[in-house]
Amino acid sequence: MTSARRPVLYVGGGVLKAGATEGLRRLAELTGIPVVTTLMALGAFPDSHRQHLGMPGMHGTVTAVYGLQRADLIVALGARFDDRVTGRLDTFAPDAAVVHADIDPAEIGKNRHADVPIVGDARHVIDELIAAVTTERAAHEPADLADWWNQLDDLRQRYPLGYEEPADGTLSPQYVIERLGKIAGPDAIYVAGVGQHQMWASQFISYEKPYTWLNSGGLGTMGYAVPAAMGAKVGQPDTVVWAVDGDGCFQMTNQELATCALEGIPVKIAVINNGNLGMVRQWQTLFYNERYSNTELGTHKHRIPDFVKLAEALGCVGLRCENAADVDKTIEAAMAINDAPVVIDFVVGKDAMVWPMVAAGTSNDEIMFARGVRPAFDEDEL
Incomplete structure (x- = not known):
């Protein structure tokens, strides 16, 4: 975790079930790593926190989806790599090493190979990760995440969640x-x-x-x-x-x-x-x-x-x-x-749509920001 240059903490509902939210915040702030929270983990990490990228997946934020997609390390805590998060599985986060911690051994490696599999309660796993990171940081300087954060902040600014008022004057x-x-x-x-x-x-x-x-x-x-x-x-x-x-x-x-x-x-x-x-x-x-x-x-x-x-x-x-x-x-x-x-x-109006959207069966790389509109990413972001 201390040497990765594009790490992401991928947080699922297991963190809430384990009562591990305080530990999650300590781990995130200790490492400075971006956090995404799934639909089942909303509230596990404050939406307003500087390190929170939002919800990943089919209707997640552009920043959260691409944060996972471009990561070189994904630390999955109480999450299951379901299809709504991964999009087309064989194109998901192609450059990422995966640390997968879950209390259910059947989830480990079920959808995505885990380079470091950890079976255990999320609260205990997070406490051990905090101890390990603290020890590692005492011996070595952590990787500089400034470039990673610059990229994510740029995406967050360019593609915030939003909506258009209905053209027919109906209630949004x-x-x-x-x-x-x-x-x-x-x-x-x-x-x-x-x-x-x-x-x-x-x-x-x-x-x-x-x-x-x-x-x-x-x-x-x-x-x-x-x-x-x-x-x-x-x-x-x-x-x-x-x-x-x-x-x-x-x-x-x-x-x-x-x-x-x-x-x-x-x-x-x-x-x-x-x-x-x-x-x-x-x-x-x-x-x-x-x-x-x-x-x-x-x-x-x-x-x-x-x-x-x-x-x-x-x-x-x-x-x-x-x-x-x-x-x-x-x-x-x-x-x-x-x-x-x-x-x-x-x-309310009948024609409002949910955006962003990754269509079923497509890659997260094909996320649409609005109907027929894909984010305009720079070449080095693709």
Whole structure:
């Protein structure tokens, strides 16, 4: 770790399960190595930390994706090299030596050969790495990472996460989620279902503390958000819990709102209602020549169901927001209600997409920053 010139700490959900976040921060700051946190590890390392490059993978930041891709050393901690992170496996991080630490021996070398395999609890592994790095640094000067950081900082400046306002004047889903994160703050617990809203929640809410993000990850469980939020609220009754759900996911488990009302579980639910199965629509737009099939849900045009009336029928408070000017006051109204579950129907545009994107089956080198737009990298970055 002390001799690599382009190292990256690749952090997965195992670090959270091991309660190893304090050790991770010590290791990162001791070494000065860039950190990427997977979808399951959000909050394990503060999003605002200088060394954090963001989330890697299919919808990760350009900097995180290319940081892994150009690394000469990857230290994987509680991560499994899944296909959403690696892209086309045979093109992933071609120049990187891999240190892979995981508590499950079946994960070691399953997808990517581990040059240094370590089977163990992430907390103990990190403590031993800190001791080893400390000893090594006492004997040898560490590698200079200035060039590596200059390159990463340049990418971070050129390709930050962002979004365009919808041309048709509809409400931007990214704006809704961004404002929700700002207003509810880093102490709230956020839960998401599966789809576009899941990715936007991972991108546009800042996770500064561990255990503030709940997600089904690779299980891809539509309908996860409402019951998971219920569990979080029962477990942490004094903490604000927001479920960020889609209109498709929400219809799979919204009947549990009755349980919330009857049992006094005042969760708050933001339904990102674009009238479609948004991620499927995105793929049909990009890869199937806009041949839309079985993605329109009717929650826009016909309001079937009407989420406000549904919430009220199930004993909850129902609110609706359809324009940007009302977003903050609607969220604040929900934040002020602590004795009943609240559902906000955010009626957003149907054509917003999740960017960046590495299309399924392609290399991380082919990441798209926007539709049809790939980052303009210098030759020495390719």
